[in-house]
Amino acid sequence: MPRVRFAPSPTGYLHIGSARTFIFNWLYARKNNGTMILRLDDTDVERNTQVSIDSIFDGLHWLGLNWDEYYRQSERLALHKEMAYAIFAKGLAYRDFTPAHADEEEREGEAGPWLFNAGMRELSAEESDRRAAAGEPFVLRFRVPRGENRAVKFKDSVFGDQYKKADEIEDFALLRSNGMPTYHMASCADDVDLRIDHIIRGQDHLTNTFKHVLIFEALSETKPKFAHLPLLIAPDGAKLSKRKHGPVVSVTTYRDAGFLPQAYINFLCLLGWSPKNNREQMSIAELMEAFSFSGVNRSNAVVNFSDEDPIDPKAQWLNGQHLRSMPVNDLLPAVRAVLEAAGLSADEPSFAFVVDTIRARYTTLHDFATKGRPYFADDYPMEPAAAERLDEPQARELLRELGVRLQAQTEFTEASVEKTLRDLAAEAGVKPGILINGSRAALTGQAVGPSAFHVFTAIGRDRSIARLKMV
């Protein structure tokens, strides 16, 4: 039973790249009957904000993906320190009393990697203990094995075998001089304690993994498997950042733009992963079934947006696909919500029929409240193109007459309306198109939309007649 975790650091909003990482973890866990853990990596007290934590929860709740266990690193600091000192006790770490940033300038322009502060690594145990006891601040560093033949290796489920000479890895910090664990220490300590067995995260951690392997080996007999995901980048090749690219990087932007969560999840999955059978539109269940690391790509994926169109066209297309193909009843709550937010009401018995009639031409939920307004309210704009239809010769008087005739009939179906309309057109000697297109214009204020006869039944008998008479 796999145990996986999503471990965001709450220093911003929920980034779409983070959301995708969550999704892949979730898919893997659910497919294999595993456990999904949400862990807030909030050890950086300076930069953590409640707003950010709220944003992460907001985004995750919207996506509708759940987790089974929840932890906050800030509540587990004692454990991290304990594990750091366990490493120290094994002789695999040492105290470095060098003041912070003391040799920053020396490091710059250095040909190779900085490995450690000379002298500190080989300080005698007695002197180290004495200085510590005297209250001198120190950072606890991992004692990376040295020597030509020493290497660290691991197998990545996406990137394959990874290998690095130990001499290329610096003696990284485990504990800061204020006693707080570093990211590497806290993350690995928690992964060990929570028995995470597959770490699925962004590729930006690929090279950090060598350090993590060292910590895992120092802490336990088993180490987790790793899967690194390609990054999501902007069209300019840079990584997505709020400051540079704006709201496109935030998950809530897509929620607010009227996306269906399952459609957005579908879109995110297709960035850097492929089911390899040309499938594009997939449900959550289908994604879960198809997910595997062998389908994960190794190169970064561009989220295709521009100033004119801030949302990836493929995401929009996919949303439209889900919108029109999902069971209509599953769609109704979301539509009802956007209508209510726009001050429109959706309580009619024909609601499902109306939604089903108009959804094929919409791409976001917002379209129901904007383009769909005439179906849910009596005050709606008359578009110029629609007005032109009404201005056709005889159009207005015939439409009013149509209203009269429909009122005289008790039957009101697509077929009955069509017959009445066509009979009237024939009598008047005009093309049926005049009345057909005119009806759509009269009933919706729009020149384009569903088949006119569908519009009649969607708008309903009384309102249709009233609108015809008003032209």
Place this chain on the structure above:
RNA sequence: GGCGCUAUCGUCUAGUGGUUAGGACGGGGCCCUCUCAAGGCCCAGGCAGGAGUUCAAUUCUCCUUAGCGCUACCA
């Protein structure tokens, strides 16, 4: 600078030592049709560059280039 990862249409991707290099979005066209969508069909568009191995390289190797990541007492 050092180390690492990556490189197929504009974008997301499939794929192979011999393929007309496949699909999707977007773009163009046609069909359908009461309009607009949807749907169907068609078109344009790609293996970063250079060597090497081979009868044959987009595919394997090397180099170059480019992008990204790491190189913190950030995560």
